[in-house]
Amino acid sequence: MRKLRPLIALLLVSIVGTGAFAQNKKRELLSFEAFEAKLNAAGKNAQILDARLPEEYVQNHLEGAVSFSIANKDDFEKQSAKLSKDKPTFIYSIGNGRSGVLAEDLRKAGFRDVTEIPGGLSKWIGLGRPVISTTGKGLSLSEYTASLKTDKLVLVDFGSRYCPGCKKLEPTIDSIKTEQASNVKVIKIEAYENKSLVKELGVVGLPTLILYKNNEIVWQKKGGASKAEIEKILKGQAL
Numbered sequence: 001m002r003k004l005r006p007l008i009a010l011l012l013v014s015i016v017g018t019g020a021f022a023q024n025k026k027r028e029l030l031s032f033e034a035f036e037a038k039l040n041a042a043g044k045n046a047q048i049l050d051a052r053l054p055e056e057y058v059q060n061h062l063e064g065a066v067s068f069s070i071a072n073k074d075d076f077e078k079q080s081a082k083l084s085k086d087k088p089t090f091i092y093s094i095g096n097g098r099s100g101v102l103a104e105d106l107r108k109a110g111f112r113d114v115t116e117i118p119g120g121l122s123k124w125i126g127l128g129r130p131v132i133s134t135t136g137k138g139l140s141l142s143e144y145t146a147s148l149k150t151d152k153l154v155l156v157d158f159g160s161r162y163c164p165g166c167k168k169l170e171p172t173i174d175s176i177k178t179e180q181a182s183n184v185k186v187i188k189i190e191a192y193e194n195k196s197l198v199k200e201l202g203v204v205g206l207p208t209l210i211l212y213k214n215n216e217i218v219w220q221k222k223g224g225a226s227k228a229e230i231e232k233i234l235k236g237q238a239l
Contacts, residue, residue, distance in 0.1 A: 029096065029118040032127070038115060039090055047089040051098040052121075056162050060121065060131045060192050062092065070102045076109075085111045092117035092124065094163050094206060119204060125195050126204030138194030141201075145215070152185045153237055154212040155230075158203045160191050165224055166207045172227045176234070183238055213237050 030038065039046060048065040050057045057067040068079055068091075083089065089111055093099040099116045106114050117124055125131060139147075148154050157173050159166030177186035191198050191206055201210075204222070211219040211233060219233050 029116055032118050032123060035090075035115060035118055036129075038088070042088045042090070045087055047083055047087050049089065049091045049102065051091055051093040051102040053162065056094075056192075059135050060125070060133045060195070062121075062124070063130065063132055065092075068102065070098050070105070076105060080106065080109055080111075083111075085109070086113075088113045088115065090115050090117065092120050094122055094160060095120040095165075097164065122191065122206045123204040125192070126198050126202060128199040131195070133195065135193045135195070137196040139189070139197050141197060144197055144201075147187060148212050148215050150185050152183055153234060154185045154187060155234070156187045156189060156210045156212070157207060158189045158191050158198065158201075158210070159207040163206045169207050169224055172225070172230065175227065176230060180234065184234060211237065 029035075039048075046064065048062055049068040050061050050065045051068060051070050053069050053071060054067050057065070057069075061067075070076075072079070089106060091099040091103050091106075091114065093102075096116055096119070099120060103114045103116050119126075121131075155173070155176065157166075157169070159169070161167075173186060173188070176184060189197070191203065207224070208222045209220065209225060209230070210217055218237055
């Protein structure tokens, strides 16, 4: 029995390792270029699913996409039954949160070829790819540039009211706006209502923070940031 224990342990490690590798492999995303090539190659055969809320879909969505909100778990079987499990299926959300959940659900349901847009709709729009939209273009670059003219530092927060990471960051930005009003101007931009601006500035992920000093970018970060991190940057630029 003692001789078998090392062998059993080795087998367990092998099984667990293989499972972890398979899981990571499933979640591995294509490069944006590879994704775009695959989508174009699929042509009219592509099934494009928007994993966001229906109201988000109405505002902006890819041409040919259908709304498939993961909020409707009870409706999953009915909606997925309308699709072909053999056709290439492409999924997106704001980033890769909700799209990842839906992709995994579809794979478990037997869909053979499921691909997420790497970076989600944020990257798609930020790179200037087309969408069907009802929101308009929003601020022009000149209007945006005019809003930066001040003696203060200007902290711009590009986000979305539907983005979990943006919501998490919001209290921090609001706190800085209140506490440092004398030396920092805070501007919030709803990204999907300002698509042209997002494209021109190259904002490819939400949230994205951009700090300006004398109309010049001195710091930029995609994703979350702690209050301490932002305050440290502001303090350094105020010197």
